[in-house]
Amino acid sequence: MKQFDVTAIGELLVDFTMNGNSIQGNPMYEANPGGAPCNVLSMLQKLGKKTAFIGKVGNEQFGKQLRKTIEEVGIYSNYLLEDSEIPTTLAFVHTAPDGDRSFSFYRKPGADMMLTEEEITEDMVTDSRIFHFGTLSMTHEGIRKATVKAVEAAKKAGAVISLDPNLRESLWDSLTLAKEQMRKAISYCDILKISDNEIQFLTGEKDYDTGIAKLRAEFNIPLICLTLGKDGSRAYYKDLRVEAAGFEQKVVDTTGAGDTFCGCVLNYILEHGLDALSQENLKEMLTFANAAASLVTTKKGAIRSMPDKEEIAGLLAR
Numbered sequence: 001m002k003q004f005d006v007t008a009i010g011e012l013l014v015d016f017t018m019n020g021n022s023i024q025g026n027p028m029y030e031a032n033p034g035g036a037p038c039n040v041l042s043m044l045q046k047l048g049k050k051t052a053f054i055g056k057v058g059n060e061q062f063g064k065q066l067r068k069t070i071e072e073v074g075i076y077s078n079y080l081l082e083d084s085e086i087p088t089t090l091a092f093v094h095t096a097p098d099g100d101r102s103f104s105f106y107r108k109p110g111a112d113m114m115l116t117e118e119e120i121t122e123d124m125v126t127d128s129r130i131f132h133f134g135t136l137s138m139t140h141e142g143i144r145k146a147t148v149k150a151v152e153a154a155k156k157a158g159a160v161i162s163l164d165p166n167l168r169e170s171l172w173d174s175l176t177l178a179k180e181q182m183r184k185a186i187s188y189c190d191i192l193k194i195s196d197n198e199i200q201f202l203t204g205e206k207d208y209d210t211g212i213a214k215l216r217a218e219f220n221i222p223l224i225c226l227t228l229g230k231d232g233s234r235a236y237y238k239d240l241r242v243e244a245a246g247f248e249q250k251v252v253d254t255t256g257a258g259d260t261f262c263g264c265v266l267n268y269i270l271e272h273g274l275d276a277l278s279q280e281n282l283k284e285m286l287t288f289a290n291a292a293a294s295l296v297t298t299k300k301g302a303i304r305s306m307p308d309k310e311e312i313a314g315l316l317a318r
Contacts (some may be wrong), residue, residue, distance in 0.1 A: 004076065005049040005270050006162075007128035008037035009150050010137040011112040012055045012066050012080065013089040017253055017300045029092065031062075032255075032301030033069040035112070036134050036166045039256045039302040043263025043292065045074040046306045049270060052076035054124050054150065058088035058111040069303055079124050083111040093255055105171055112137070117145040125150045126157035130191075130266055134166040138181045139173075151188050160274060163189035164262050167198050175201075186215065190274065192224045193262040199226060212236050222274055225265055225286070227258050232290050235282040242279055244286035247294035247315060256302025257293040263306075264289035291315045 015034035022028055041051040053075050057063035059082040066088065071077050089110025094102045107113065115137075125131060131154035137147040155161055165182045172178040182202060186192060192215070196208060205211035212224055216236065224236040232246040268285040277285075292312050299305035 002127050002129045003050070004052045004128040006041060006044055006130045006132055006266055007052040007054065007125065007154070007159075008041050008132040009054040009115075009125075009147055010037035010134050011035040011089060011110075012038050012053065012057055012070070013091055013107075013110070013112060014062050014066065015255055015301060016090065016092045017255065018093065018095050019300065030300060031065070032305075033066050033303045034091070034255065034301060035089075035303075036136065036164060036259050037132060038070055038075065039259030039306075040132055040164070040263040040266065041070075041075045042073050042303045043260050043306045044267055046308050047264070047267045048309075049267060050076070052079060052124075052128065054079040054115070054120070056081045056083055056111045056115040058082065058086060059084045060087055062088035062090070063111065073303060081115065081119060083114045086111045086114050089113075093253070095253055103168060103170070105168070107171065109140075113140050113143045115143050115146045117142070117149050120146050120149045120153070122153060125154045125159075128154065128159055129270060130162055131155070131159040132162040132164070132262075132266065133185070134164045135178070135182050135185050136166060136168060136171060138185060139171050139178075144181065151185075155188060160191060160269065161189045162191040162193070162262070162266055164193045164258065165198050165202075166258075167195075167201060186219050186221070189219075190222050191265065191269065192221050193227065193258070193265060194224065195227045195258060196229065208234070209241070223269070223277075225261070225289075227261055227293075233261065233286050235286055237277055237282060240277075240279055240282060242282040242286060244283055244290055246290050249294045249298050251297045253300045254297050255300075256296050256305065259302060260296040260306060261289040261293040264292045287316070288312060
């Protein structure tokens with residue numbers, strides 16, 4: 001038996017989300033704890049799973065806020081390290097009227113980038129059923145080496161490897177490097193959660209099915225989940241292609257929607273396994289994940305905004 005259901009490595013940061021204007025007319029921002037890997041873990045905690053996080057924050061107020069936050073939601077924090085010199089990474093989230101976002105990162109460098117290969121120990125990565133990561137922890141050489149060491153150790157220990165590329169173009173020195181490292185990350189994974197724009201970026205194919213077919217032919221990934229925003233999602237598994245519609249909501253902030261979806265997919269795999277999924281299984285998995293993802297868009301932020309089982313069940317019952 002493994003101690004943790006899912007362990008994740010990567011960025012833990014503060015998302016400053018727009019929150020109206022001051023009396024003087026200046027934009028105001030709310031400091032929401034975020035970072036894709038911990039967003040995924042937060043959703044899993046809501047679904048009753050045991051999770052752990054590997055990462056680094058600054059030894060200042062933001063870092064302390066983030067540690068307190070993940071501890072309060074139940075994520076195991078002993079593998080969250082602190083950097084005494086480099087501050088916590090910050091992201092300013094600019095939200096369009098339709099809820100879509102753009103990001104301004106303060107990460108040159110940020111503490112999440114300072115995790116080193118030497119700081120990754122065997123006990124951090126070998127006691128988990130699923131190991132999850134993204135490619136923001138592969139943008140620079142030091143954190144890239146730490147991530148690869150962790151992923152390879154987890155895979156050797158028998159963990160299912162989950163990846164969300166989570167492309168943020170401004171954080172890469174070049175898009176050529178981004179594509180190269182995303183492809184390297186994909187070569188490790190058993191579960192790939194990828195968005196519509198990311199599949200087009202990676203494969204150069206406008207048609208999603210064609211792009212997915214390219215990836216499957218090259219990397220032989222057991223399960224690929226494609227997110228399509230408000231249009232729902234698709235799963236590609238063995239000879240099956242299953243699609244589920246999205247849920248309409250009054251969108252406040254789309255931050256964390258893909259991570260919420262990913263957390264629900266991993267939860268389903270934990271409960272049903274990865275070896276013998278049926279078309280009905282995949283439809284059920286996608287529908288539940290779509291519902292949860294739609295609910296998180298009705299609130300600001302992600303880690304503290306994940307829906308619980310009852311909320312998701314309530315939406316599905318309508």
